[in-house]
Amino acid sequence: MLRLRNLRCYYGKIRAINGVSLSVRAGEIIALIGANGAGKSTLLQALCGLIPRWEGEMLFERESLKGLKPQDIVKRGMCLVPEGRLLFPPMSVIENLRLGAYLRYRRGENEAVREDLETVMELFPILRERARQPAGTLSGGEQQMVAIARALMARPRLLLLDEPTMGLAPFLVKMILDTLAQLKERGITVLLVEQNARAALQIADRGYVLENGRIVLEGPAEDLLADQDVKRAYLGRDYREFCEGRA
Amino acid sequence: MPIRNPAVECLDLEERTQQQLERLQSTLNRACKNVPFYRNQFAENRIDPLQIENLSDLTHVPFTHRSHFSEHYPYGLFAVPLRDVVRIHTAQGSSINPVVSGYTKQDLAVWHEMVARALVAASVSGLDILQIHLDVGLTNWGREYKDGAEAIESSVIPLTILPPEKQLMILKDYRTSVLVTTGSAAAELVHLLFQSNLNPNALALKTLILVGEAPNRDMARQLEERLHVRTWFHYGLSEVPGPALAFECDERSGLHLSEDHFLAEVIDPDSGVPVKEGEVGELVLTTLTTRAFPLIRYRTGDKVRLMDGSCGCGRTFRRMEWLRERTDEAVVIRGVKIHHQQVRTFLHRILGHEPERCRFRVRETRRRDYLEVWLGVDDLIFSDEIKEMEQTSLRLGSELATELGVPVRIQFREPGSFKPELSTDRIEDLREDHGAA
Numbered sequence: 259m260l261r262l263r264n265l266r267c268y269y270g271k272i273r274a275i276n277g278v279s280l281s282v283r284a285g286e287i288i289a290l291i292g293a294n295g296a297g298k299s300t301l302l303q304a305l306c307g308l309i310p311r312w313e314g315e316m317l318f319e320r321e322s323l324k325g326l327k328p329q330d331i332v333k334r335g336m337c338l339v340p341e342g343r344l345l346f347p348p349m350s351v352i353e354n355l356r357l358g359a360y361l362r363y364r365r366g367e368n369e370a371v372r373e374d375l376e377t378v379m380e381l382f383p384i385l386r387e388r389a390r391q392p393a394g395t396l397s398g399g400e401q402q403m404v405a406i407a408r409a410l411m412a413r414p415r416l417l418l419l420d421e422p423t424m425g426l427a428p429f430l431v432k433m434i435l436d437t438l439a440q441l442k443e444r445g446i447t448v449l450l451v452e453q454n455a456r457a458a459l460q461i462a463d464r465g466y467v468l469e470n471g472r473i474v475l476e477g478p479a480e481d482l483l484a485d486q487d488v489k490r491a492y493l494g495r496d497y498r499e500f501c502e503g504r505a
Numbered sequence: 506m507p508i509r510n511p512a513v514e515c516l517d518l519e520e521r522t523q524q525q526l527e528r529l530q531s532t533l534n535r536a537c538k539n540v541p542f543y544r545n546q547f548a549e550n551r552i553d554p555l556q557i558e559n560l561s562d563l564t565h566v567p568f569t570h571r572s573h574f575s576e577h578y579p580y581g582l583f584a585v586p587l588r589d590v591v592r593i594h595t596a597q598g599s600s601i602n603p604v605v606s607g608y609t610k611q612d613l614a615v616w617h618e619m620v621a622r623a624l625v626a627a628s629v630s631g632l633d634i635l636q637i638h639l640d641v642g643l644t645n646w647g648r649e650y651k652d653g654a655e656a657i658e659s660s661v662i663p664l665t666i667l668p669p670e671k672q673l674m675i676l677k678d679y680r681t682s683v684l685v686t687t688g689s690a691a692a693e694l695v696h697l698l699f700q701s702n703l704n705p706n707a708l709a710l711k712t713l714i715l716v717g718e719a720p721n722r723d724m725a726r727q728l729e730e731r732l733h734v735r736t737w738f739h740y741g742l743s744e745v746p747g748p749a750l751a752f753e754c755d756e757r758s759g760l761h762l763s764e765d766h767f768l769a770e771v772i773d774p775d776s777g778v779p780v781k782e783g784e785v786g787e788l789v790l791t792t793l794t795t796r797a798f799p800l801i802r803y804r805t806g807d808k809v810r811l812m813d814g815s816c817g818c819g820r821t822f823r824r825m826e827w828l829r830e831r832t833d834e835a836v837v838i839r840g841v842k843i844h845h846q847q848v849r850t851f852l853h854r855i856l857g858h859e860p861e862r863c864r865f866r867v868r869e870t871r872r873r874d875y876l877e878v879w880l881g882v883d884d885l886i887f888s889d890e891i892k893e894m895e896q897t898s899l900r901l902g903s904e905l906a907t908e909l910g911v912p913v914r915i916q917f918r919e920p921g922s923f924k925p926e927l928s929t930d931r932i933e934d935l936r937e938d939h940g941a942a
Contacts, residue, residue, distance in 0.1 A: 261523055264558045277555040279527045281520070466531075472554075473531045474538065477794065481611050485796070486589040 259284045259416060259447055260305075260336075265314035267297070267304045267471075274300040276471035277314070282416065287438060287448040289458035289479060291492055292468035298451040299341055301468070302418045305449075306338045307331045318416070333361055337414035341421045343405040347394025351385055354393050354404055358411030371411065378407040381437060399430035406437065416447045423454050435461050455492035459483045467492070506755040506818060509625040509657075510618075513765055514820045521821060525560055525768055528793035533557055533566075536799045539584040542577055543801060560768065563791065564779060569803045571598065571833075574744065578602035585609060585797045594645045596744050597841060597910060601850045606745045607797040613652070615794055616747060619763050620653025623752030626761070626818075627712055627737040629683050631658035634709070636681040638672045638690055639664055642841030642910025643717055646741060646748040650685050650714075653749070659683070669697050680709040687717045687840040688724055689874050695731050696872040705732050714739055716748050717840020719807075719829040740827050742790070742805060743842055745798065750790070751825055756817045759824030766794045769823065770802070771811050774832035785810045787832040788825070806833040806842070836867050836932045838874050838911040845932050848878065851908045855901060858885055862920045865932040874936060875912035878905065881920030 260282040267275035275297045282288045292298050303309050305316065307328040316323040318336055326334075337358075345354050355378065356363070359371040379386045382403040388396060393404055402422055409417060419438070423431040431454065438448050439461050452458035459465050459479040467475040467488060475482065482488050508514050516524070533554035536543040546567050547553070557563060573582070575598045580587065590607035598604045608616070629635065635654045637647045647664025654661045662679060673694055676684065684691070691713055698705065713728060713736045725736040740760050741748035750767060751760035762769050771786040772779050780786040788809040792800045808828040816824060835842040845865055853859050862881030867874060880886065880901075888894050898915040906913040 263523075263526065277530065277558070279523070279530055281523050281527065283520075469534075469538075472534045473527065474534045476527055476531050477611075481614075484611060486609065487585065487796075 259319060260449070261315070261317040262301075263315040263317075265301070265304065265316060266312060267300050267309050268311040269300075269309075274471055275304065275312075278468070278471070278473055280466055280473065280476075282447060282449055284415075284447055285442065285445065286463045287442050287450060287461055289455070289462035289465040289482075290449065290451045290468060291453075291455040291458060291465060291482075291488075293491070294453075296468040297471040298468055299420050300471075302338060302420050302449070302451055305331070305336065305418060329361060332412050332414075335413070335415035336418065337409040337412045337416075338418040339405050339409045339420065339422055341424065343401045345393040345401055345404055345408070348392055350390050351393055351396070351404055352389045355385075355408050355411050358408035361412065370413075374411055374413065378410050381410075381440065382407055399426050399433070402426065402430070402434055403437075406434070410441075410446075414446065416449065417441065419448065419450045419452075421451060421453060423452065423457065431457055455488065456483070506628060507625050507630075508819065509622040511819070514622065514761075514822060516765075516821055518821055521764060522560065525764065525793060529560065529563065529768055529791065530554065530557060532791070532793055532795075532799050533801065536584055536801055540582055540799070542573065542582055543799075563768070563770065563802065566802055568777065568789065569801055571604075571744065571804070571806070574598050574604040575602035579605040580607070582799075583607050583797055584799050590797050594745075596645060597642065597843070597847065598744075601847075601854060604744045609796045612796050612798070615766060616649050617652045617656050619747075619766060620649050620749045621656040622763070623739055623749035624654060624657055624659070624683075624714070626752050626754045627683075627714060627735075628755075629654065629657065629659060629712060629714075633659045633682045633712070634662065634680055635659045635683040635685065636662040636672075636675060636679070637664040638684060638686040638694070639716070640687070640690065640839045640841065640910065641666055642839065643687070643743065646716060646743075646840075649748050654683075669693055673697055673701070673703070676710065677703065677708055682709050683712040683714065684710060685714040685716060688715045688721060688728075689718065689839050689869075689872070691715065691728055692724065693872040695728060699731075708732070710734050712737065716741060717743070718837055719827045721829065738827070740807075740825070742803075743840070744803075745800070751827070754816060754818040754820060758816065759812050759826050761816070761818075761820050761822040761824055762811075764822050767791065768793055769811060769825070771809060772804075774804075782813060783810060785828065804832075806831050806835055808832055834931055836934050838867055838876060841910050843876065843909055843911060843932065845930060848876070848905070848909065848932070851905055852878070852880075852901075855904045855908075856885070860886075862923065864923055867932060867934045867936055869936050873912065875914055876905075876909065876932070877914050877916060878902075879916050879918045879923060881923070882917045883920065886917070 262280045265275050265278045290298050304312050307326050362371050422434050450458050459482055462479040465479045465482045466473050537547055537554055589609050591610050592608040594606045596604045637650050639647050651661050651663045713734050716739045720738045737753045739749040740751035751762040753760050768791040770789040772789050774787040788805045788807045790803050808830045810826040812824045835844045848865055861883045864879040866877045868877050902913045902915045
């Protein structure tokens with residue numbers, strides 16, 4: 259579905275992504291993990307057309323993303339849930355969701371959009387209760403649900419998520435990740451960038467480890483979960499052993 | 506015929522290329538980061554892994570030779586800290602230092618899966634009783650076959666170093682249905698079987714997995730006819746405990762290389778340049794998933810021909826024809842590669858001095874291959890007691906056999922009885938069939 263080859267992304271003269279090759283097959287959940295500054299978010303932004311200067315090859319459903327604007331990429335079926343949610347705080351939940359379907363309204367898909375609103379409300383029942391409430395007054399977890407639901411309103415085939423569990427309580431983390439697993443069952447492919455590497459790998463099929471803009475490890479998620487390097491760097495094993503040892 | 510994991514083994518070729526590129530790039534990044542040898546190799550040749558944008562770009566990367574293992578003995582080529590290594594294997598090197606390879610838990614799982622897939626391709630299943638009969642030099646492979654066969658729930662009779670007579674007894678009494686062995690050891694068992702007036706029909710054996718020696722179709726046909734079995738060849742590297750890197754399928758048109766874990770190139774052994782598609786050359790392997798002991802462009806010394814095109818079995822792994830000639834001076838004795846330099850080095854160490862004149866030959870007696878070492882008797886070896894000379898010969902043979910992992914016989918000769926030009930710079934192969942049974 260998505261194929262990257264030798265992707266290099268630049269912020270001015272600084273190269274943030276160093277020759278990344280990566281692929282996402284239809285129906286998979288792919289976890290992209292790595293430390294702060296490894297280039298994970300940059301990669302997602304490049305996919306969405308938000309990084310103007312990049313080299314290499316990005317193919318979505320066999321077609322190049324070269325020269326496409328963000329709205330063209332959304333039209334093609336790829337949608338981003340950005341880090342920090344980026345909702346419109348004064349607008350109600352329902353208005354935020356409708357904005358997710360902006361391009362579809364313009365195509366006259368009003369009826370289909372109404373159906374999809376129902377679907378996302380079923381997926382996140384709390385949003386029905388909060389439908390008229392300004393999005394800025396919602397809790398962090400609820401806002402994240404709105405952000406995901408808003409992206410789903412564009413009917414993406416590939417959903418990109420940037421740190422969807424950041425700052426959330428553990429039970430909300432679980433809920434959000436369970437939702438992603440449900441989306442997979444509904445046929446939506448997911449590329450997930452997460453600091454919470456353990457949680458991400460637990461629901462993922464495969465994973466990539468990004469370090470200084472390069473992929474240093476890839477493989478089935480269960481392999482990465484068991485990998486000692488990954489444990490030390492991203493799963494906090496040593497820290498836990500240290501704490502448990504002292505306890 | 507069954508395929509253990511069709512999603513992997515029959516993967517679309519375009520996806521396989523992408524998968525190999527992703528794995529190659531992450532392997533190069535990791536090797537450069539964690540292994541000083543590779544980092545220096547890249548730096549000396551002014552290569553950044555970033556420059557490897559296609560699989561064909563790998564030709565810019567320098568080769569890894571067998572001698573590098575010895576130079577970085579024991580752990581110099583490991584890419585993970587020792588605490589992540591759960592198994593350490595030793596194999597024959599090209600010099601006195603052996604090859605030491607390490608494996609993480611995931612590495613072992615990969616090897617077991619590769620062995621399991623190769624066994625399934627040979628129709629081995631959980632209903633089989635699988636016996637492993639390999640010489641001491643291939644002990645590491647014995648472990649991998651045990652684990653791989655257990656993964657598909659076969660009943661395994663693990664490798665035990667027993668005389669052929671005992672192996673034959675187990676083969677008959679335990680109703681072994683699958684035997685993993687070398688071609689030469691299989692031929693030896695057949696010889697013994699008929700010598701003992703045992704009827705092959707009294708055996709439950711139906712499958713012979715032949716490892717360590719390049720396919721010899723005449724020998725395989727003879728074994729099949731005499732034992733009423735089906736033979737399957739597996740290719741592996743003795744330097745790393747990797748049996749079944751490539752395996753035969755039911756079509757018998759070459760060995761499928763596990764390209765999800767290895768990238769194969771074929772080069773001209775003299776120039777190092779890749780040969781044209783379908784031409785014969787030396788097999789060069791790069792690991793794609795190995796964590797602890799990555800190998801980048803390792804020159805195997807094995808002569809092969811890669812075959813493109815689809816296989817009737819449905820697998821998309823490329824096939825290779827494994828030829829019996831080698832590109833180096835090593836000879837294969839019962840699955841173990843032996844270099845003349847190695848024999849000289851060990852002889853020097855055991856004797857305590859460089860022998861004045863010696864000659865190395867591979868021979869066979871009663872279908873059993875062995876290394877014969879002619880030693881010119883110099884003043885340091887000479888004794889006027891025959892008994893003492895006999896003991897020295899036996900001791901030398903035994904110590905050399907332990908070091909090399911193959912049977913050795915020492916013959917003391919008058920130094921003037923053989924010409925110096927016949928000595929030491931090669932191992933003569935006097936077997937009727939050069940390494941075959």
